[in-house]
């Protein structure tokens with residue numbers, strides 16, 4: 001379908017979704033989030049797609065929720081429509097891996113959206129922040145929870161209470177992003193990572209994603225049990241036989257998601 005606030009390109013097993021509201025630094029309004037959820041649904045349903053990249057422009061991944069759209073809303077409005085919660089659930093329920101490729105501003109809801117992805121590759125121009133405090137509110141789609149889990153209480157509190165921005169180098173040091181690359185190389189790096197993921201068995205990929213995500217939800221003993229069961233269950237797959245045979249035969253594995 002034709003989108004107005006995002007673009008979608010599917011190339012060689014990788015769907016690249018680009019946020020595209022340049023005049024508003026990709027601020028997340030209802031239309032953009034609706035279109036993003038639709039595009040993620042289509043990528044999930046497309047058997048050819050094995051990994052998704054979510055990106056923005058060189059100036060902004062996304063500068064937050066759309067303040068102009070939000071500013072006149074009342075408590076009853078945001079409570080009744082459960083502001084952005086349906087979209088949050090749809091994005092985080094996506095089973096295929098999503099890489100956030102972030103250049104420029106990732107602020108407020110933009111930082112939160114990047115953190116909903118499975119990992120973040122940052123350009124050296126990236127700036128992360130939760131500046132909602134400057135607007136008289138706080139983060140609303142996961143910032144206080146996910147940033148705290150990723151970088152720890154002290155730095156998360158600093159970001160949320162002062163509204164300051166974190167550059168890419170600090171974000172990597174703090175564990176918010178997995179890699180930092182020169183801005184010119186951002187998409188090449190993200191594509192390379194996505195292609196690597198696309199080569200694996202989808203069964204193991206989905207299991208790994210579910211197991212890592214479980215670590216944020218449950219105790220260590222429950223998480224270890226969850227991981228152990230998934231690990232054991234993968235021995236029922238043809239891909240486990242193929243992967244281990246290929247290693248011993250010193251050849252590339254040919255996974256078939258079976």
Ligand code: CAA
Pocket residue numbers: 023024025027028063064065066067068105107108109110112131132135138139140141143
């Ligand atoms: N919502 C709506 N429009 C936005 C926006 C946002 N979050 N961020 C930027 N824009 C718009 C600006 O209004 C401006 O539009 P106009 O030309 O029509 O005025 C255009 O994008 C360019 O922005 P600036 O002129 O401000 O660009 P700059 O380079 O001088 O500054 C910036 C860049 C520091 C990112 C600045 O735009 C800024 O501070 N933006 C707001 C960041 C923010 O507070 N984000 C949190 C939003 S609340 C939220 O996200 C809640 C939640 O958790 C769900």
